Amino acid sequence: MxxxxxxxxxxxxxxxxxxxxxxxxxxxxxxxxxxxxxxxxxxxxSKDGLIDALLRYGVGLLAERLREHADEPDPVAGLEALVDTGLAFIAEYRGFSQILVSEMWRTPGRWHETLRPLREEVVSIVKDQLQRVADVGRLPEGVQVSTAAAGLFGTLLVVALDWQVFQPTRTRADVRDSVLLLLRGLAR
Amino acid sequence: MxxxxxxxxxxxxxxxxxxxxxxxxxxxxxxxxxxxxxxxxxxxxSKDGLIDALLRYGVGLLAERLREHADEPDPVAGLEALVDTGLAFIAEYRGFSQILVSEMWRTPGRWHETLRPLREEVVSIVKDQLQRVADVGRLPEGVQVSTAAAGLFGTLLVVALDWQVFQPTRTRADVRDSVLLLLRGLAR
Amino acid sequence: MxxxxxxxxxxxxxxxxxxxxxxxxxxxxxxxxxxxxxxxxxxxxSKDGLIDALLRYGVGLLAERLREHADEPDPVAGLEALVDTGLAFIAEYRGFSQILVSEMWRTPGRWHETLRPLREEVVSIVKDQLQRVADVGRLPEGVQVSTAAAGLFGTLLVVALDWQVFQPTRTRADVRDSVLLLLRGLAR
Amino acid sequence: MxxxxxxxxxxxxxxxxxxxxxxxxxxxxxxxxxxxxxxxxxxxxSKDGLIDALLRYGVGLLAERLREHADEPDPVAGLEALVDTGLAFIAEYRGFSQILVSEMWRTPGRWHETLRPLREEVVSIVKDQLQRVADVGRLPEGVQVSTAAAGLFGTLLVVALDWQVFQPTRTRADVRDSVLLLLRGLAR
DNA sequence: AATGAATGAGACTTCATTCAT
DNA sequence: TATGAATGAAGTCTCATTCAT
Incomplete structure (x- = not known):
């Protein structure tokens, strides 16, 4: 670089x-x-070339951080750490996260085809972590891991931005606990 | 009009x-x-004037629909109906919803000041419904109604768009159940 | 009207x-x-119709006032009164006078053909007054009355506006004397 | 440039x-x-930016030409040369001069603040020349040099345009003599 | 490896005019 | 006699891109 x-x-x-x-x-x-x-x-x-490279760079950074918790012995603790790390990343790179939210579901947006595989990469990291939770029987019947992973990724993004923009006085720990409370619906 | x-x-x-x-x-x-x-x-x-008016119009439409479940006798059933209605709206007005997601957390974006009170309106409808759930003791200790309402709104938006864009083969009922599963973390 | x-x-x-x-x-x-x-x-x-009518109306007003001094017994005093009246009109209808100055010499401006005969009318009033001065032998050899009339009209317009815009503290009497001083070059 | x-x-x-x-x-x-x-x-x-720059450029050109007679030994001859040069400039750049006349006294017109100092510059050149005439005692009592300079500038502009537009058959020498005849009222 | 003057397609906006009421 | 919503030609301005240096 x-x-x-x-x-x-x-x-x-x-x-x-x-x-x-x-x-x-x-x-x-x-x-x-x-x-x-x-x-x-x-x-x-080109401008598109710059944006493309930026998206890959930023998502790569996020993926790298999320992967750091892959080897946490306790799967549930790992999931919680992943959420916390995600929140920290979004708070640190708010501009980039706003880009993600803006472009991720825009179709046939100019950068949609770039984002699709990048999203896959991140969702699959979340999915792996969720799978480990499922493997130890901490996910209720009927929860599809892949569906839940996609939902958790989007929710994380949106809740974190909402925190930064509309509820800036909340602490990160507080926001993390809110998300985890939601997660307990999945992870009992 | x-x-x-x-x-x-x-x-x-x-x-x-x-x-x-x-x-x-x-x-x-x-x-x-x-x-x-x-x-x-x-x-x-101006073009901006049109967009501004459109945002008010579209959010007004959404709010109107969400309010229809305010008098459902069973609070939990009302919340579920609200989620279902929200999903239906987003599926019907996907382009508009994409705009919402793009602009909602952009600060100091061009339409941020327009969206701020509109978001308040919708979140407060969700909040009222959640409060009714809380009033009958179906929300766990420690859940702040206002925080949960904001989170639920964002999550609904994002999960619905994800469904439309990346998982178009899922049925609405299926997606609704996923969100409700999450909700059960709150509503036991 | x-x-x-x-x-x-x-x-x-x-x-x-x-x-x-x-x-x-x-x-x-x-x-x-x-x-x-x-x-x-x-x-x-049409818009042009309005402007056209306005120009005729305003110049008619000016011409009417300038003509009031046509029967002054002393030609030189009449000329001085004409100058004074012209200054007063321009000060009173500054906006209209600015229009005149803006459009009078614009060719092939949209209103040039309207203004041409209107200018003739005013210049001819000035010319008549100058001719009476010439008739009593108060104009030097070599001064062409028609040329001097045209020049005096333009000068009056411009000096009056300059007074209003750039030298607003001067009194009208002072400005009148300046113009008359110039005129003494003609009227000895 | x-x-x-x-x-x-x-x-x-x-x-x-x-x-x-x-x-x-x-x-x-x-x-x-x-x-x-x-x-x-x-x-x-912007278009306005171009016009703004053009006004500065054009007035600079005029000022430059008018200044060329500053060192003429005979002050009265210098003043006459200045008038002649001014007429030539206006005839050459008629369109620009029409703009000057249109905008100079328009307040608070778009270019008024641009023109104010430019007018100062030109008037001060005329004033310097008139002062030299006054210094050799060729100006009558009671003539204020600064007032006369402002008036002469406006008169020059207007008489020259009137010549170009309404009396195109006159020669420049003829028009110059008319103005000088006026000037003799000042310069005896 | 970097520059920045120049480009022109394509966007936003203005405004005199029309016309049904 | 007056209205004002609607029009569309014609204008101003933006900006990704190119290219000679």
Missing amino acids: TTTKQRLFEATLKLASDRGLAELTVDDIAAEAGVAKGTVYYNFG | TTTKQRLFEATLKLASDRGLAELTVDDIAAEAGVAKGTVYYNFG | TTTKQRLFEATLKLASDRGLAELTVDDIAAEAGVAKGTVYYNFG | TTTKQRLFEATLKLASDRGLAELTVDDIAAEAGVAKGTVYYNFG
Whole structure:
């Protein structure tokens, strides 16, 4: 990862908090990064190319963090740690998370095809963790692990953003407990 | 509500299923509504004015539907009906729901100040229903009704869109049961 | 002159101080006059029709006032009174005077053909007064009365506006004396 | 001054001879200059930005020419040369001069704040020349140099345009003599 | 590896005018 | 006599992209 690409990512992330991806201009991104406009095209070929790379980079970061709890001995504790880590990531990269929420379910949005496999990657991490919980019999009858994983991912995203935007005085621990309370519906 | 404004809303809603807000052109909206482009500006002043009015209109529609279950004798059944109605609305107005998800947590986005009170309205309907559940002792200790209401609204939105976009073969009843399963964590 | 037409004239005059005729919108004029837009078209047929009528009305007013000094026994005193009256008119109807200055020499401006004969009318009044001065031998050799009349009209307009806009603390008497000082170059 | 800006100025100046500022379109200006429409916006930000810069450019050109006579040994001859140069400039850049006359006394017009200091600059050049005339005792008692300078500038503008528009058969020498005849009222 | 002036398709917006009431 | 919703031609402006340096 060159310094220039890194700076362009950071500039895009910073600006994306306030506007949609479509509203972001290459001019603004370049100015924020302190490089010339042509540099974006030199490094990424197009605006879409930059966004594409950014989405992969950001989701990769998230996946990496979520995977850190894969080897927690207690599956339920692992799930709780995963939720906590997810909340922390979203709070730290709020602009990126807003992008995800904006673009994830937009179809046939410009970046939908990029996001589809990235979503798969993250959902599958959540799914693995849920499967471990199921394996020790802590999931009620009738819960489909894959369905629950998808739902948990979306809920995590949305609850975390709601916390940041509309309930900023709540603590992360408090929000985490709310989600876990929901989860107890699954994990008894 | 004049016929012309109504028609423009419906045209925008229809087109919004396929594209994002930024991708919609006033030309297309006017053509779809069967009026001249100037008519949009006569009625709403600007494209943003149209979107603003549309958000109020659409959320009003959703709120109206959700309120229909307020007098259900059994609070838990009322909550379940509310969830089902919410899913149906989102499936019917997918484009609009995508807009909601895109803009709701964008701050200081262009429509954030419009959406803030609209969100309050919907969340408060959910909250009232949850409160009735709490009043009959069907909510566990430690669940804050207002927090749970906000979370449930976001989750509903996101789970419904995920269903439409990534799991289109699932039935609505199936999705409803998934959400209710989650809810049982709250409503025992 | 009906009340409605009068009100539309006054509204146009008021708004024309700040903007050019081309920048004035029929919407704004109607709103300022407190009538509906269609009323402008009912009364004047078009925007150009309104402006046309306004120009004729305003120049008619000016001509009427300037003519009041035609029978002053002393030609030089009559000329001085004419200058004074002209200054007073321009100060009173500044917006209209700004229109005159803006459009008079714009060619092939939209209202040029309307203004040409109106200018003739005013210049000829000035010319008559100058001719009476010439008849008593108070004009130097070589001064062409018609040329001097045209020049005096323009100068009057411009000096008066300059007074109003850039030197508002000067008194009208002071400005009149300045112009008369110039005139003494002609009228010895 | 880049070549592109220069060409846009010249194109605008050329087109301004035939129409007013409001009638000029960016499309036409770009076409006349042989550049793409976007180039106007790249260089000046907006149509108003172009006009603003053009006013500064044009008045700078006028000021430069008027200053050329500052070192004429004979003050009265210098004043006459200044008048002659002014007439020549206005005849050459008629469209620009029409703009000046249209906007100079419009308050609070869009370009009034731009024109105010530009007018100061030109008036002060005239004033310096008049002062030199006064210093050699060729101005009558009671003539305020600064007032006379402002008046002379306006008169020059208006008489020159009147010549171009309504008396095109007169020669420049003839018009110059008319103005000088007026001036003799001041310069005896 | 980077630049930034230039481009032009395509968007948003204005506004004089019409016409059914 | 007056209204005002609707129109659409014509304008202003944006912005992803290119390319010579």
